[in-house]
Amino acid sequence: MIRSQKKIEFSSKRELTKTNNRSLIIASGINVFVDKGVAEATVRDIIRATGLASGTFYNYFKSKEEVLVAIFDDFASEIGENIRSQKHNIPKDFEDFLRIKISTFLNYINNKPEIYLIMSNNHNLVTNFSIATPQIILEIDYLKEEVVEGINEGIFPKIDVDLFALVTRPVVDTIAQEMILQKKLSIEECTDRCVNFLLKGFLGSK
Numbered sequence: 001m002i003r004s005q006k007k008i009e010f011s012s013k014r015e016l017t018k019t020n021n022r023s024l025i026i027a028s029g030i031n032v033f034v035d036k037g038v039a040e041a042t043v044r045d046i047i048r049a050t051g052l053a054s055g056t057f058y059n060y061f062k063s064k065e066e067v068l069v070a071i072f073d074d075f076a077s078e079i080g081e082n083i084r085s086q087k088h089n090i091p092k093d094f095e096d097f098l099r100i101k102i103s104t105f106l107n108y109i110n111n112k113p114e115i116y117l118i119m120s121n122n123h124n125l126v127t128n129f130s131i132a133t134p135q136i137i138l139e140i141d142y143l144k145e146e147v148v149e150g151i152n153e154g155i156f157p158k159i160d161v162d163l164f165a166l167v168t169r170p171v172v173d174t175i176a177q178e179m180i181l182q183k184k185l186s187i188e189e190c191t192d193r194c195v196n197f198l199l200k201g202f203l204g205s206k
Contacts, residue, residue, distance in 0.1 A: 073135035080139040
């Protein structure tokens with residue numbers, strides 16, 4: 001019984017260490033990418049920022065690109081959970097749905113601007129990575145499912161859901177970067193810009 005308990009405690013401690021090491025590498029990667037840019041940053045820079053041994057780094061990631069993908073995946077997972085936690089805010093129509101989703105997103109990234117600081121310095125490179133990351137694709141699928149559900153319930157107009165998902169992300173990303181970098185627009189103003197643009201595009205003059 002005692003041996004079994006010690007084995008469980010050792011296993012739990014080991015898992016905690018693995019989680020903490022990964023989190024430390026991710027956090028250090030963010031700082032290095034913001035400071036140096038993805039192109040100039042090296043694995044050695046990230047390892048140096050963590051204080052971990054190089055062997056420990058390679059237990060989790062093979063390259064700086066893998067760290068970058070993990071950063072975007074974690075971001076997508078966190079923001080996705082944050083947005084889905086707003087289930088109590090039931091939209092009355094399509095415009096209300098857009099306002100809830102976009103304002104929640106912008107509020108979140110306003111408090112965690114690091115991702116957009118990375119994107120601003122490495123737009124072409126990071127865009128390629130961000131599109132390919134599995135978690136971002138999954139979160140977009142979740143969004144599409146909600147739109148389809150709204151259409152089926154008669155709350156939303158019948159729109160091309162795939163086109164909606166394709167267009168919405170770059171529109172919101174562009175406004176989000178402007179909000180983070182220029183600091184001229186409030187979250188409310190940015191939300192209005194995104195919603196008005198998307199409504200005109202999908203609903204026209206309706």
